[in-house]
Amino acid sequence: xxxxxxxxxxxxxxxxxxxxxxxxxxxxxxxxxxxxxxxxxxxxxxxxxxxxxxxxxxxxxxxxxxxxxxxxxxxxxxxxxxxxxxxxxxxxxxxxxxxxxxxxxxxxxxxxxxxxxxxxxxxxxxxxxxxxxxxxxxxxxxxxxxxxxxxxxxxxxxxxxxxxxxxxxxxxxxxxxxxxxxxxxxxxxxxxxxxxxxxxxxxxxxxxxxxxxxxxxxxxxxxxxxxxxxxxxxxxxxxxxxxxxxxxxxxxxxxxxxxxxxxxxxxxxxxxxxxxxxxxxxxxxxxxxxxxxxxxxxxxxxxxxxxxxxxxxxxxxxxxxxxxxxxxxxxxxxxxxxxxxxxxxxxxxxxxxxxxxxxxxxxxxxxxxxxxxxxxxxxxxxxxxxxxxxxxxxxxxxxxxxxxxxxxxxxxxxxxxxxxxxxxxxxxxxxxxxxxxxxx
Numbered sequence: 001x002x003x004x005x006x007x008x009x010x011x012x013x014x015x016x017x018x019x020x021x022x023x024x025x026x027x028x029x030x031x032x033x034x035x036x037x038x039x040x041x042x043x044x045x046x047x048x049x050x051x052x053x054x055x056x057x058x059x060x061x062x063x064x065x066x067x068x069x070x071x072x073x074x075x076x077x078x079x080x081x082x083x084x085x086x087x088x089x090x091x092x093x094x095x096x097x098x099x100x101x102x103x104x105x106x107x108x109x110x111x112x113x114x115x116x117x118x119x120x121x122x123x124x125x126x127x128x129x130x131x132x133x134x135x136x137x138x139x140x141x142x143x144x145x146x147x148x149x150x151x152x153x154x155x156x157x158x159x160x161x162x163x164x165x166x167x168x169x170x171x172x173x174x175x176x177x178x179x180x181x182x183x184x185x186x187x188x189x190x191x192x193x194x195x196x197x198x199x200x201x202x203x204x205x206x207x208x209x210x211x212x213x214x215x216x217x218x219x220x221x222x223x224x225x226x227x228x229x230x231x232x233x234x235x236x237x238x239x240x241x242x243x244x245x246x247x248x249x250x251x252x253x254x255x256x257x258x259x260x261x262x263x264x265x266x267x268x269x270x271x272x273x274x275x276x277x278x279x280x281x282x283x284x285x286x287x288x289x290x291x292x293x294x295x296x297x298x299x300x301x302x303x304x305x306x307x308x309x310x311x312x313x314x315x316x317x318x319x320x321x322x323x324x325x326x327x328x329x330x331x332x333x334x335x336x337x338x339x340x341x342x343x344x345x346x347x348x349x350x351x352x353x354x355x356x357x358x359x360x361x362x363x364x365x366x367x368x369x370x371x372x373x374x375x376x377x378x379x380x381x382x383x384x385x386x387x388x389x390x391x392x393x394x395x396x397x398x399x400x401x402x403x404x405x406x407x408x409x410x411x412x413x414x415x416x417x418x419x420x421x422x423x424x425x426x427x428x429x430x431x432x433x434x435x436x437x438x439x440x
Contacts, residue, residue: 010310012314015314025327028270039194043198043202057193057194058195075177090366095146098367098369107124109123119398124392126391132144133164134164142175149185151390160184172188193224211233216242238383239375243332244274244361245330247277247334247335247336252336254282254289262290266302267306268302269305269306272310275310276325277321290307328378331350331380332350352374352385
């Protein structure tokens, strides 16, 4: 068994054997059966009762006091007056960088002649109606509006529905409303949690049904997104409680590392915070910095709860640290090590990677240009973060001439007959006959 000691903030695990890695990579989670029971109940009610059920759960879970959850255009427009010029300028910088990065992801159509007379290509078409979920309970994540609505607009989505939980007074933070208007969101609804995902999944008199739902959230939201797929609504990815894994060697800045760990811990008590190092002193110094920085945070109680489930793991070298990280597959991976670009070639599974001491995760959360909606809970092994591709469908095209029919027709006939699909064969045989006749 690995030897464990406990400091005020982080458990320290020394050189765990590889057989223990999978267990160490498990996330803390509410029992899925209990979660699914709740989600299924809420979804059933919304599918049958629409707005009435949404309002019922909004009052039950969020303390919503109003009669309608549609945010009026007047309220959205008035929000601009409540946002400082300094914040507006910061949002503009982030907006421009996010637009640049996502515009670079546009693809040119390339036509390929696979055989003489057979031309194939692929084109993108926008998903017309999308829903974006913006967490806003304990922290108003207006940055998520930028991350989701900007690529949606670039892709050409016609309708962008935004749901976000209101505060205790039933209001939405003005920065969320200002940003929504800035980037062209169609409608804003003061709905959070499971009921928001349910409303966008089924559609109600007030909330349009969407074809795909985007956005991060807690375990309730993530479970609801999973359920949405069973009812025919696509989702971006499993994006649940935020997480960061930092790999640090003797070249790191312990104060920076501690700040990065706390930046994720303050998201919520179920956030995941992991430190890997090949140096005992580094772990000691980072823990010391955590104790210095934590008391100064306004959200220290939330961060402290997250840190109770955090882990600092000592490995024999950085290569082993990266190997464990690939098993863990973090949402955010920070390489605070010597030659981080070279080391990054060893990374196989991660949502987004931050290279070197100055590349703080906060940069990606807000303004570097990359998207901060990323796979969590180990799903980075198979999923990518949100990109322009997330908002489009890729449609393939093919066009055959008479020459094309002649070049691949006999192969199609042979394969169709071998599968005993003779109508398939006949569809080609008829064309081969006509092509042969025209060539006479």
